[in-house]
Amino acid sequence: MRPAQPTAEQLRIAIENASDGLVVLDESNRVVVANEALHRLLGWESGALLGRSLVDLVPRDFLTLHDRQLREPGRHVERFDRGDGRTIEIENSTIGGDGGGGQVWIFRDVSDQERRRRDSDEISRRMAILHGISVATLADGGEASILTAAVDGLAARYPDFRAVFAWLRPDGRLELARERGRVGESREGRVVDLASCRRELDALLQLRILETRDVRIDARAEAFRPLLAAADIVALLRGVVHVDDAGFALVGLDAATPQTWSEEQRRTVEAVTEHLTVALADARERALRREAERALALRESEHRALLSRLSGMAYRCLHDAEWTIEYASEGSRRLTGWSAAELESGGNVRYADLIHPDDRAALWASRRVAVAAGVDFSNEYRIVTADAAEKWVWDQASAVRDAAGEILRIEGFITDVTDRRRAEAARAELKRVLQQAATDWARTFDAAESPIVLVDERSEVLRLNRAALELCSAESFREVHGVRLVDLGGGALFEEGAALVASVLATRKRGSKHVPLPVDGRHWFLTASPDDAPGEHARRVVLVFKDVTDTVALQASLRERELMAAMGRLVAGVSHEVRNPLFAISATLDAFEQELGERHEFETYLQILRKQVERMTSLMGELLEYGRPAPKPSGGRADGTARPGRELGEHRLDELVKAVADESRAPAFERGCTVVFRGGGGNAAAGADALGLRSVVQNLLDNALQHSAPGGEVVVATAVETNASPAVWTLTIDDGGPGFREEDLPRLFEPFFSRRRGGTGMGLAIVRKIVLEHGGDVTLANRPGGGARARVELPVTRLDA
Amino acid sequence: MTGAGRPRVLIVDDEESVTFALRRYLEREGFAVECADEAERAMAILDRGDVDLLLADLRLSGVSGQEGFALVEHVRDRHPACRSILLTAYGTEEIEQEASRRGAALVLAKPQALADVVTAIRRVLGTDES
Numbered sequence: 001m002r003p004a005q006p007t008a009e010q011l012r013i014a015i016e017n018a019s020d021g022l023v024v025l026d027e028s029n030r031v032v033v034a035n036e037a038l039h040r041l042l043g044w045e046s047g048a049l050l051g052r053s054l055v056d057l058v059p060r061d062f063l064t065l066h067d068r069q070l071r072e073p074g075r076h077v078e079r080f081d082r083g084d085g086r087t088i089e090i091e092n093s094t095i096g097g098d099g100g101g102g103q104v105w106i107f108r109d110v111s112d113q114e115r116r117r118r119d120s121d122e123i124s125r126r127m128a129i130l131h132g133i134s135v136a137t138l139a140d141g142g143e144a145s146i147l148t149a150a151v152d153g154l155a156a157r158y159p160d161f162r163a164v165f166a167w168l169r170p171d172g173r174l175e176l177a178r179e180r181g182r183v184g185e186s187r188e189g190r191v192v193d194l195a196s197c198r199r200e201l202d203a204l205l206q207l208r209i210l211e212t213r214d215v216r217i218d219a220r221a222e223a224f225r226p227l228l229a230a231a232d233i234v235a236l237l238r239g240v241v242h243v244d245d246a247g248f249a250l251v252g253l254d255a256a257t258p259q260t261w262s263e264e265q266r267r268t269v270e271a272v273t274e275h276l277t278v279a280l281a282d283a284r285e286r287a288l289r290r291e292a293e294r295a296l297a298l299r300e301s302e303h304r305a306l307l308s309r310l311s312g313m314a315y316r317c318l319h320d321a322e323w324t325i326e327y328a329s330e331g332s333r334r335l336t337g338w339s340a341a342e343l344e345s346g347g348n349v350r351y352a353d354l355i356h357p358d359d360r361a362a363l364w365a366s367r368r369v370a371v372a373a374g375v376d377f378s379n380e381y382r383i384v385t386a387d388a389a390e391k392w393v394w395d396q397a398s399a400v401r402d403a404a405g406e407i408l409r410i411e412g413f414i415t416d417v418t419d420r421r422r423a424e425a426a427r428a429e430l431k432r433v434l435q436q437a438a439t440d441w442a443r444t445f446d447a448a449e450s451p452i453v454l455v456d457e458r459s460e461v462l463r464l465n466r467a468a469l470e471l472c473s474a475e476s477f478r479e480v481h482g483v484r485l486v487d488l489g490g491g492a493l494f495e496e497g498a499a500l501v502a503s504v505l506a507t508r509k510r511g512s513k514h515v516p517l518p519v520d521g522r523h524w525f526l527t528a529s530p531d532d533a534p535g536e537h538a539r540r541v542v543l544v545f546k547d548v549t550d551t552v553a554l555q556a557s558l559r560e561r562e563l564m565a566a567m568g569r570l571v572a573g574v575s576h577e578v579r580n581p582l583f584a585i586s587a588t589l590d591a592f593e594q595e596l597g598e599r600h601e602f603e604t605y606l607q608i609l610r611k612q613v614e615r616m617t618s619l620m621g622e623l624l625e626y627g628r629p630a631p632k633p634s635g636g637r638a639d640g641t642a643r644p645g646r647e648l649g650e651h652r653l654d655e656l657v658k659a660v661a662d663e664s665r666a667p668a669f670e671r672g673c674t675v676v677f678r679g680g681g682g683n684a685a686a687g688a689d690a691l692g693l694r695s696v697v698q699n700l701l702d703n704a705l706q707h708s709a710p711g712g713e714v715v716v717a718t719a720v721e722t723n724a725s726p727a728v729w730t731l732t733i734d735d736g737g738p739g740f741r742e743e744d745l746p747r748l749f750e751p752f753f754s755r756r757r758g759g760t761g762m763g764l765a766i767v768r769k770i771v772l773e774h775g776g777d778v779t780l781a782n783r784p785g786g787g788a789r790a791r792v793e794l795p796v797t798r799l800d801a
Numbered sequence: 802m803t804g805a806g807r808p809r810v811l812i813v814d815d816e817e818s819v820t821f822a823l824r825r826y827l828e829r830e831g832f833a834v835e836c837a838d839e840a841e842r843a844m845a846i847l848d849r850g851d852v853d854l855l856l857a858d859l860r861l862s863g864v865s866g867q868e869g870f871a872l873v874e875h876v877r878d879r880h881p882a883c884r885s886i887l888l889t890a891y892g893t894e895e896i897e898q899e900a901s902r903r904g905a906a907l908v909l910a911k912p913q914a915l916a917d918v919v920t921a922i923r924r925v926l927g928t929d930e931s
Contacts, residue, residue, distance in 0.1 A: 576890045576891055577890075579911050580816060580819075580911060581816075582911070583819060583890070583911035583913065584816055584822070586912045586914065586915075587823060587915055588818060588821070588822040590822065590826055590914060591821075591915065594825075594826055594829055594915075595825065595829065613912070
């Protein structure tokens with residue numbers, strides 16, 4: 001439809017009100033008309049351009065446009081950058097009938113237009129990336145400019161054409177802009193409360209939700225009449241749903257537009273509106289197509305990159321238990337060992353058969369549930385590949401449906417996660433082993449009998465075991481954690497430990513120390529080792545306390561035993577060697593006495609010699625007894641030196657003592673003394689050398705009698721302590737004599753120690769030897785009330801023999 | 802028993818003073834006494850076949866210290882009529898048992914009163930008065 005020619009007056013008004021700069025040049029290129037907008041655009045004072053030459057207005061480059069217009073009369077458009085970031089478009093055309101007139105130049109600021117397009121493109125692109133094609137198509141910035149162009153076009157033609165832009169905001173408020181021109185800008189706007197047409201508003205918003213792009217509101221004019229009234233719209237041109245938060249845009253004619261237009265005018269508006277509808281539709285289609293293409297390209301390149309990168313298989317299959325594959329990517333070979341062609345329907349392999357039999361049913365159930373719930377399917381399961389290997393795969397898929405919601409197919413992607421599963425399993429196993437090891441370690445640590453303390457480089461406690469807690473009398477680990485070793489309260493022991501740790505920290509070498517404690521007679525062996533584990537804990541020290549009291553005692557006892565055995569061998573050897581010459585002397589003495597004993601003058605000599613030989617013989621016997629190795633309790637005589645007449649076996653100790661005591665009554669009586677026996681040992685018995693024990697009792701009893709004054713009493717008493725294990729039988733022999741000298745007490749059991757004239761000093765040594773051989777102990781002491789006490793302890797082998 | 806009813810005793814000891822004293826003592830007690838200071842000579846005397854009793858020290862000059870056992874065995878094997886008594890400074894049960902096993906009638910510990918030795922000899926020979 002051809003628009004009607006405007007009148008000169010209409011043209012003048014249009015020029016004056018146009019937002020574009022307009023200039024009309026006469027034949028000599030002088031400005032005859034220049035509107036306000038042109039002055040603003042080019043930075044001149046209003047009216048200052050009138051009468052000036054074109055050369056003053058435009059950059060030199062654009063004179064070529066003028067020249068071209070002269071050569072080829074018609075419409076030419078050029079753009080130039082004004083230098084301040086704004087782009088000006090210049091449209092140049094000749095006016096005035098047959099070309100003899102001047103030229104019209106229209107200067108249009110297209111910066112915003114450009115920017116809007118760029119912005120719009122940018123938004124579309126972002127939307128495309130973020131939401132995919134369906135959302136991307138919503139973004140179409142083109143419509144707004146078309147709308148603007150149409151309204152501007154109409155306004156240019158009809159000076160009294162007044163467009164109304166109404167922005168229906170999502171919050172339900174209607175914002176009106178009366179200024180004709182740019183859509184989306186609200187100049188001198190006013191806000192209308194739409195509470196009165198809430199229903200219509202909701203209907204519109206509903207339309208928007210349904211993604212209806214444009215609405216022919218005039219078709220529903222009746223329904224929207226209150227809304228149009230609120231917007232002062234008397235004739236609706238368009239209603240467009242915008243994608244952004246601006247909401248719903250209405251464009252119409254307001255009451256200021258003359259109601260009495262000519263038929264021609266009415267047709268023009270209708271034609272423009274019609275044209276507008278088509279243009280909008282085209283623009284939208286173009287945008288849709290463009291965006292679709294862009295999104296598709298994006299998706300395709302993305303997918304191609306993804307598929308080539310990932311060691312997985314993209315697939316499309318039917319939603320059936322056979323997993324009928326319609327399409328598989330070539331990753332299938334790496335994943336399953338089968339090519340895509342083999343897996344796809346028509347191939348010889350069914351994907352369902354690859355799924356591990358144990359997982360198949362559960363997997364199908366899981367897929368059906370996911371599809372029914374309309375959610376993505378994501379599962380890990382096992383497949384068996386072409387070479388019978390088992391693989392863990394991760395399958396992520398979703399259902400593709402048609403418009404009616406019917407499931408067309410399943411599309412998804414399957415990745416090999418075997419390594420991850422293995423790594424997870426290995427990690428789990430490692431974790432389990434580590435936990436087990438930690439538990440075991442803690443148990444072992446606590447179960448260790450020796451106290452163990454782990455300290456840091458400041459000698460502060462990091463860890464310690466139960467035995468160590470007991471050693472420092474602590475209740476809980478909490479009490480002692482971080483406490484310095486010396487402050488643990490163990491006294492000298494921990495001080496020695498701390499000193500040892502300090503030296504180990506200095507030398508980084510293992511150290512040890514023997515610590516005897518006079519306080520309780522215990523012996524400790526301390527070992528400190530640097531914790532050599534690499535890493536942050538390299539400066540820790542492990543301190544182990546070992547109670548070696550028993551070992552030390554054992555060693556002392558062994559040393560004594562060894563000493564006694566060596567001495568025994570020596571003594572026995574000497575004794576034997578002495579016995580031969582002793583026999584030679586005694587035999588010669590016997591022969592001498594036999595021949596010459598009658599002669600009186602020899603008597604005294606013979607007596608002296610005889611007495612000394614006897615004494616020596618006796619001493620040799622005692623020495624031999626002292627040096628004799630302990631008899632074997634088994635009764636064996638392998639040592640070859642046991643004295644004849646040994647009675648090894650289990651003996652009732654009280655019976656044995658009573659017999660000796662009874663035998664001693666007669667010699668006691670001769671001294672005017674009495675022997676009292678108080679048997680409290682019951683039937684306690686011990687594995688013993690009866691002869692040896694008898695000599696022990698005899699010896700101690702003789703000793704007691706020898707130190708008793710006439711009228712004195714020697715009390716022999718026995719008892720059993722059953723609370724010890726094994727039970728202990730004790731014998732005490734008390735006399736009323738003067739007792740021992742204090743200084744003699746430590747030496748009484750030493751061989752040859754004797755204060756008694758003529759005594760060999762071997763008696764008590766032999767007593768002690770025999771008692772020790774029986775695993776017992778013997779002590780001599782002074783009783784508080786005076787007199788001496790000998791006390792023998794023996795372990796009981798049977799309490800009721 | 803041989804000769805004029807005087808029992809013949811062979812004394813074997815490497816200690817000359819011992820053989821001297823024993824010889825003097827036993828002779829006065831009515832024994833016919835011969836002496837040897839080592840095993841070989843003793844065996845030669847024994848093999849004459851007129852010795853009634855061997856009184857030998859267990860340890861003679863030798864390495865084993867128990868050479869007397871060989872003499873006792875020799876007597877048991879070759880001269881069943883002869884009796885043996887061993888003297889030893891190492892009197893133990895084991896030596897007693899061993900001596901008995903090899904045929905000795907008695908083991909006497911050194912030192913020993915010679916009167917007791919004579920009593921023992923007489924008992925072994927069955928000539929004591931009791």
